[in-house]
Amino acid sequence: MALLEVENLDVTYATKQRPPLFAVRNVNFELNAGEFVGLVGESGSGKSTLGNAILKLLLPPGRITAGSVRFEGKELTTLPDEELRQMRWRDFSTVFQSSMNSLNPVTRIEAQFQDVMAEKSDLSNSQIHDRIGELLQMVKIDPSFMRYYPHELSGGMKQRVALALALALKPKLVILDEPTTGLDVLVQKEIMHNLRTLQREQGFAVLLISHDLGTVLEVSDRVLVMYAGEMVEDAPTHGMLKHPIHPYTHGLLGSYADPAAEEVEISYIPGRPPDLTRVPKACPYAPRCPEAIPLCRQAKPQLLPMWDGKAACHVAQMQWNDEQHNHTRHSEEGPKLLDAAFSEATSHKAMKLEGEEVLRVENVSKTYQRRAGFKTTSMNAVNDVSFNLRSGKVTGLVGQSGSGKTTIARMITGTEYPTSGAIWFGETRVDKLKGRGIHNYRKHVQYVFQDPFSALNPVHTIQYLLMRPLMNYGKLNAAQARQKVRELLETVGLTPAEQFETKMAHQLSGGQRQRVVVARALAPDPDIIIADEPISMLDVSIRAEILQLLDKLVRERKIAMLYITHDLLSARLLSDEILVLNQGHVVEQGAAKTVIRQPTNEYTQLLLEAIPRLERPDHVRASYVPTAEPTKVQVDASPVSEE
């Protein structure tokens, strides 16, 4: 008997006002004791819903509408809340992305552990004290920290405390939902590594839910992939890396590459997931799938065993059947899958433009003064940084949060003034601009925001949002602006433009919103665009698409771009020049390829190591030429009815 068995699970969100959303449909999987399993999916795939449903933590209007969840054979879906409460912490526990913020701010770390442990175990106080020390050490925190209050710890430390808390009563299963998302890359890496070691030592089972296939593949024994509420692949990590069965998994893997390789290329999956208010009657991936055959649009593939795992894919299954009958064919041959890809060779860099200087940053420093009581402390956010931006070129500014990269961006846009040094935009001293001057200067310098969900005002239509800069800077009247909006939308690939104009931001997907944000930055026809982590909040599978768009703009419009990121892979692909920033100091500066392939600084090397290094699976399954009638294949050919 497996530790956790999930059978035919359906979760639906039903409210009176909206059509019901079938978030999780017919999901089956098992988790064995001591196994480390990853659950991967993009936004809206239902992965978190599934995680919450397993532990009965769904918030209304979410409801389990069918299926069962058994923990050690005990049915959880019908278990009374009181019994379930008994099992929490002791049998299973969870850590969420927000767990670090749910520590009680007014009690010391120690008391939070005592709360959990005193109630559910019969240890004496001194035993508990020792155990807390042990637990903190386990997550690499010095036991003396137990006397601290949560706000005295950093985000990474708080998240570790949450993890230690989850392990306090030695549960058999820990569900981690994006436990490190939002933390710095190096911290993420460390926590994951730590977790894996602990899991090996103590033998608890882990279900790690994440949007990031790369991270999951690095630590898990087995990976489950969800798409549009369905489980599409369930395979051991090793096999998945070498030979992803489902085309979606293959597509996801395409977003990873080794930034230090000679040639770097990443790909994306065009399109977006289907609307889940209607149950797809066929393969939900069919509209985006490069391998789709007519059958895919008629019948829903079942999750069936093939090769070393399971997958829900008609084509893969036919190939598997073929291979079973015909041992001469080998799985590792055949044509490449259709990929939409972005590589250095196709980027603006290949054109070897000689850009002219647009903006010069000269020995800029920024010091913040902080008064606490009678003491004044000063912090050097940026220290003696110099570089320039050239038209048609991308300068990458790489560093973790707190490295000063955002401060530099703010100084360039005139929102903050440097303590010393100068910023020149042509003949203009940017660091001396005020009021009207800044307004005029911003026509030339525009910003692409990190989070497309907060950069667009939810109350306005796309058309309104794009008309504003056109009317403010371009001095167009409303009719001209409306015309220009269409051109802009087409430039950023949102066609047909008429369809997008009237929508509100919340009606668009993350990638489409980011395109609107880019269009808005383009509207005043700027000379400089500052792109602040423009892809970090997007689904992994579409990141390359936005990079490609940015690249196209740089090339066509000869824009000078400052690309701010923590991710060396995208920096390598997009930037001509890279500056690595550590605590306000530039520790490395040079041509992108050189900096990343021959890093001289330790910090750059650390950042490089933090990137999940997956080999691109370019040996793909043999292409399938349907020789047999599709009806022979074991599929449920009758369309799955709604409900």
Add this chain to the structure above:
Amino acid sequence: MDTQDHNLKEPLEQEGLTVTQGVTTAVPEPPILEPEDDDVVPQQARAKRHVPEWFEVIWSNRKARVGLILLLFFILVAIFANVLAPYSPTDISFGPSQMPDSQHWLGTTQAGQDVFSQLIYGTRTSLIVGALGGGLATIIALVIGMVAGYMGGIVDEILSFFINLGLVVPALPLMVTVAAYSPVKGPTIIILVIGLTGWAWGARFKRSQVLTLRVRDYITSAQFAGDGTLRIVFREILPNMLSLTVLSYISAAIGAIGAEAGLEFLGVGDPSTISWGMMLYWANNGGAMITGQWAWLVAPGLALAAITSCLMLINFGVDALSNPQLREE
């Protein structure tokens, strides 16, 4: 409707940029279209029913539904007061201080007016004072609170000083004093007094709202788009705090209705006004308690209680607008 996503590829392809054209199967196949729907369809369907979403949310809350129905009732009574009332409220041709009977359901006043007719006409005054007094207070609160919150710095310091002043000066004595010394009497002056003394709390509330909203990315984005301060405050920030503004408007209206009744009861109103507060004043002065005319005293009191509680019930629904967790299934 074709899907955007496939179209997304086209311009890129024309660039000759990337999208590798590969053939995956040897059999030619029709292009794969996304299912004919994306999330736009349900939106349109909803729009067709002509019921805006905010109304649905409020309506689906049971308490708010009761409140809305009650409010509608009061509004209808106010509009059709001349039809509904059996007599003119100022007609003094009846016998004074009569007990309720079939002619005068709630009896008559000391001066011989019909209490029931007064009650019906009084609805008008209360609703108007609530709507205008609450509105005035809300508008002042909005302008001062939002400008203070958005501008920050010295502007904020000065405006905050006035807000705090408004908060610490006790409102009722101030209102009584201003109303008592004003050269003219009547509902208009009471509305003005209520508006001018009741905005401070709302302004503080709005200032703190703006403080949290103005650091949002979309506000920075509007600055980069070249929008001016007023435009950002009223077109970008205000619509995002609409439900909170409605919430405080309703609260201000409740306060205004109560304050009006209170002021009139204390005798600073215009004696010729027909309103619930004035009825209470006359009932008290006319010795309703002594003559045992309970209906004269109780009816306007109950009416006031009913109208304020109906507005509070509506607020439960508006609350659910800004906080989805409170929505009822």
